[in-house]
Amino acid sequence: MNEQSLAGQAAFAPANTADVAEALIASSGLRIEGDRRRGRAAGLNPSGRFEPMHREAFDDGWQTLEELPPFKTEVQIEKPRTAITRNESPDVPFDRSINPYRGCEHGCIYCFARPTHAYMGLSAGLDFEARLFAKPDAAKLLERELARPGYKPRVIAIGTNTDPYQPIEKEWRIMRQILEVLNKANHPVSIVTKSALILRDIDILQEMAAKNLVRAALSLTTLDRKLARAMEPRAATPPRRLEAIQALTEAGIPTSVMAAPMIPALNDHELERILDAAKVAGALEAGYVILRLPLxxxxxxxxxxxxxxxxxYRHVMSLVRSMRGGKDYDAxxxxxxxxxxxxxWQLARRFEMATKRLGMTRRSMPLRDDLFVPPDGSGVQLSLL
Known part of the structure; x- marks a missing residue:
């Protein structure tokens, strides 16, 4: 990026603002443009925070950057020891979850899971969207964990970190294998996604719903297709998500909508419209989350x-910080x-009034955990004692 283009951006942004200057400096050294990042949300790919060296792309005048290949989705196999991740956070309604994938091709720019890529020595920017990890043994590991003596079933949350129905699931089918294990064991599960691919598994979900073992939530950030394209480039379009809500509801699967994240001065004015549209599609419940910007x-x-x-820029970030004690994020x-x-407070009251008007304030019955049947334990390592 040359000085002229930086000056052109500064003309649109407020002068003498430290945050704008910081963003401009970052952009000048690390910004990736053109076909290299086509279909991606992040424009930067800085080194991970645990790396001993910091690398930057630099044009030496010989157009060498133009010769670099585009960021294509690459999938590596990850071999975890367990499938279930335990959680002790007091402000989330589950104590265990499963993540079939690490990284997410949806590429949502606001995704709070991006910093987890640093643990793999990769960037939270474009690497998070393009260099993914799949866990093909997840279903087998899950079956072993469910078969362990003393295991007590509780609702397993899937989709709370990265989306289990991101595009690579079409090929890897890890989420479907996990559902097959849970269905066979009569184990309760809750699913969050922003993909219509969930409809592929409607046969399993119907069986589980008949026993009150599953609930689903579709994340709907905006109804503006242009904004969605820029902010969530490889996720399902807003109409497709509404169609998924309708199809799941008609199949007897309790479905809710997550208006998340709400970004002040960008999409928060759509809150009532999102809830209205989801209600018409058949959503029974609703939730929302304010934009989170960790690390x-x-x-x-x-x-x-x-x-x-x-x-x-200035207005959005000012409002964000007004809700975070003057910082970008408060954890x-x-x-x-x-x-x-x-x-x-105002956004919370708007949500409260809208859901009350739409009759979306009631809470569905808890999922059942008394039907659980442990797997037969085949493949489980026996004790030597």
């Missing part, structure tokens, strides 16, 4: 915002999901 997500989002909505339990302050 590397903050500079990635700020850069994206400056590139796509430079005229709103304090009880505040990280809903924020704090007048603007967060």
């Amino acid at each position: 590397e997500v903050a500079p990635l989002f700020r850069d994206w915002l400056l590139q796509n909505y430079p005229d709103r 304090e339990f009880g505040k990280r999901m809903k924020g704090a302050g007048p603007y967060a």
